[in-house]
Amino acid sequence: MNYGRELLKGNTDSLLLCLISREPTYGYKVVKELEKRSNGYFQFKEGTLYPALHRLERENLIEGRWEILPNGQQRRYYYITEKGQQVLAARLATWQDFSTAVKAVMQTETA
């Protein structure tokens, strides 16, 4: 399996939590934001996003609420919960340690 895809799969939850922590957002915007912020690096089947969002909601890391827009359209906005913020903080710390360690090893190899 593609290494990049495996990395994305292992970090989808953290990426979603990170985006939702910045501002409450909805499914389609999450896809667009991921693509935009990663300069097109993160592209995946858009449908797979929803099982991931629902899994996070079941774990009480985010909370979905239906909101009606002025044009009458309904969207489900996701908000990060207190538990979600704690989990995200822990994952960011782990990621930074991991990233520093990987970089240190890789740089030695490529130097």
Place this chain on the structure above:
Amino acid sequence: MIDYASHYLNRFRASLKIDQTIKDGVADELHAHLEDKSRELEEAGLSREEAYKVAVQSLGSPELLAQQVYETHAQGSWKEAFFSALPHFLVALLFASYYWQKAAALAIVLVLTVGIAIYGWQRGKPIWLFPWLGYYLMPVVITGILLLNLPQGWGWIAALIYIPLALFVLIHIMRQTGKRDWLYASLMLAPMPVIFSWFLPLSTGHGLMTSDAWVTRLQTQAPWIVTSFVALAAATIAFIRLKPRKYKIMSLLIPPLVILFAVTWVSRGSINLWGWVILAFSLSAVAVPVWMQARAQS
């Protein structure tokens, strides 16, 4: 809504066997997603039809998506798993402690079961409800069997009137449960093979219901009965915790087969024709909803 989108959402809904409220919620989210995406594509210059076609393709296979959503929601928590298994553990405890002969203990368990089943039914049929519902139905089945004991042929007359009524209640609840998911109907009926296998005289030489001999037989077989209910509880926990449907189906089908093996072994091959009919009926009660599920998917 353009045909592409409505066809996609219909396929998604048909493939997703889950609580209706959750199903509607996810379908509405996908609908909003398709609207957003197609609007953006239209603004980029695509025709309305092309925009919907591309939007639908970007979501991926509706069947695969339904499976992923199902696996997200189908796994109950450990708390739900243990609460689902609790009625089986309670019955096992009744037999392990020999309290099953005390009317007060039976009445407490019965009232508790009925109360919890009604509470769960009114609270939107949560995943833990179905095993409780199975025991809630047991008095209906047992009353029918007891009617056969009425004297001088009255039993058969009463049973002939009662059986259609009981079947009506049973089928109504099964259909209501099947609307959500046929596997829950199987989970609900899972105690039936255990109860019929151990509580009815299946072997040659036993009458239909001779109270003293029946009590003695149940006492002798109590360890097997306890083991069967504990096995059922374990299978229920596995059913609630497992995500893929095929594993859930396996968890439902294995205990009745194990129990069938145990009953045959304990009776040392002396099961009579009546016994085989009862066993076949009770096993089919668990297998039929699974078969209905397979038929609905094909």
